[in-house]
Amino acid sequence: MLFNRRQILKSAAALTLLPLAARASNHVMVASETIQQLAPEGFDKTRVWSFGGSVPGTAIRVEQGARVQRMVDNQLSVPTSVHWHGIRIDNAMDGVPGVTQEAIPAGGSFEYDFVVPDAGTYWYHAHNRSVEQVARGLYGPLIVQEADAPDVDQDLVLMLDDWRIDPETAQIADDFQKNGHDLSHAGRIGNLISVNGSFDPTIPVKRNERLRLRLINAANARIFDVGIQGLNGWIVALDGMPLENPVPISESFPLAPAQRADLLVDVDAVSEETASLVSVERDGAFGLAKFAVSGEISATVRPAPNPLPPNRLPDVSSFQSAPLHRMVLQGGAMRWLENARIGETELTGRELAQLGRFWALNGEAERPAEPFLKTSVDSIHRIEFVNETAFPHAMHLHGHHFRLVDGDGSLGPWRDTVLVDRGQTQQIVLMADNPGDWLLHCHMLGHAASGMMSWFRVA
Structure with a gap:
């Protein structure tokens, strides 16, 4: 049964906005279970997991260049962690269990401490068993404000989600x-x-x-x-x-x-x-x-806006001579895996499905022991995502932003997550300027959990 999704909104239910002035001054960020009115009035409240007692979690707003310090207190019954999505962060603070830290156990805590170099709209979310923990509500906004912000009457954060x-x-x-x-x-x-x-x-x-x-x-x-x-x-x-x-x-x-x-x-x-x-x-x-x-508010319309102040990003204009690395997106329904590797073991498609592995990246059906890319700091690389599956995938790189390469060879916008439609090839270029071991995975979180997970090393 679908809940009513009206073409024109008629509800008078007020939105609890994330206030412009919120600074999340509390140093402690509690992960816990709570209840919230997700469904329309008349339905019961829903049990959710949250950072800070509500979904979305506590809004964090800081100035560009500020230091963020949060002690995550895990009051859930399961381990968790926090990934600060889109922030070019120190590797030890990236929040990935098994790569940058151990998962925060039930009843445990972990101190995150990092500087935010770039202004913009970011977010944080659980990165342990993400397919479940994010779907239960473990996420919130992280807003880094420009020193010279645009002139607006309201600055609103709108976090879109769907719930089963x-x-x-x-x-x-x-x-x-x-x-x-x-x-x-x-x-x-x-x-x-x-x-x-x-x-x-x-x-x-x-x-x-x-x-x-x-x-x-x-x-x-x-x-x-x-x-x-x-x-x-x-x-x-x-x-x-x-x-x-x-x-x-x-x-x-x-x-x-x-x-x-x-x-x-x-x-x-x-x-x-x-x-x-x-x-x-x-x-x-x-x-x-x-x-x-x-x-x-006014009888006149304002002129078109100027661009926002740019962040300091690396120069990748010489990308044409950069090495090209091909990542093939494989598997899924209608184009089932015939075989793929988990570690050193080659498995058939049937064996992989029995293990809950339906997808692969370059023939690897989970995060491999060896990195997809190993490179020195400040080197430029191109990655070509080739989607051989029947479904779209949102490919996300941790710790870096990259530029899309348009079909005519020109450079497109900076992103940290690129949508690769079925049958499509998307090329990106990045400067590997942030040392550490970084994940590269599909952000359709069920796809990542069932095979679409890799990593790269910058040393």
Whole structure:
């Protein structure tokens, strides 16, 4: 049973916004179970896991160049960890059990201490058994503010998610590890959409207000196709990194799991009308968040925005001569693995499926002992993702940003997660300038759990 996803939002339920001034001054960040009204009013509250007592977890807002210190106190019954997604961070703070740290045991704690070099929209999430822990709510926003921020009337963080909820009990379906269909197909797709942990939220605005919308896709596997109605806007940053020139929003655009997009939008709708952030699907567009317009902030429309201040990123313009590394994305339903390796052992597709492994990267059906790429610091490399599967994949690199290489050979925007559609080849270029062992994996978290996990070493 699907919960009602209306094409035009009609709910008057108020959205609990993540305030601009939130600094998360508490040094301790508690991971624990709590309850929250995820489903519409009339349904029971849902048991969720959270950082800080609600989903999304405690909002962290700091200035560019600031130091972040958080003691994670794990009050859950299972081990966990925190990955600070998109931050070019010291390797020891990356939060990956078995690579950069041991998982934080139940009742234990771990001190994260790092500096944020880049302004932009980032997030944090559990990285131990992520397919379950993120789906239960262990995530939150990490916002690094520019010294010279754009002039906006509201700066709003909107974390998009979907939940697989039993409509009889309003509880999260507990079928994470044993659902072979999810693991071998598109991943865990939910039946309830939320924005900031709320169903059908409403945000009060005025005509001609300029809003900064920081969109974060925290979903386990859903690709949102985002559009706007009653708003006029521009994409100004992707995955935290400012675009060289704002891109006018003339049609919907994809936002894959883990990706972010910063929008500057002006409210076009007249007073007493509504504007909406929508997701476009085959059965039409449905509302993600509604902007209820009351009054007018100005009689005039502002000019188009200037670009956001750029972050200091490496020069990769000489990428044409850089070595090219090919990563083939393999397996999944309809293109089942015939065989692949786990460690030194070659297994048949049937044997792999019995072990819950349905995907492979270059013939490896889990994180291999040897790195996909081993390189010295400050070297430039190209990676070519070749998707031979029947499903899209959101490939994420830890500790680095990279630039897409467009079909004409020119350099596209900076990203940390690239969507590779079925049958598609995507090439990226990065400077390996952050020492350590770093994960490279699909951020459809069920795909990562069932084989699409690799790593690279910068030494």
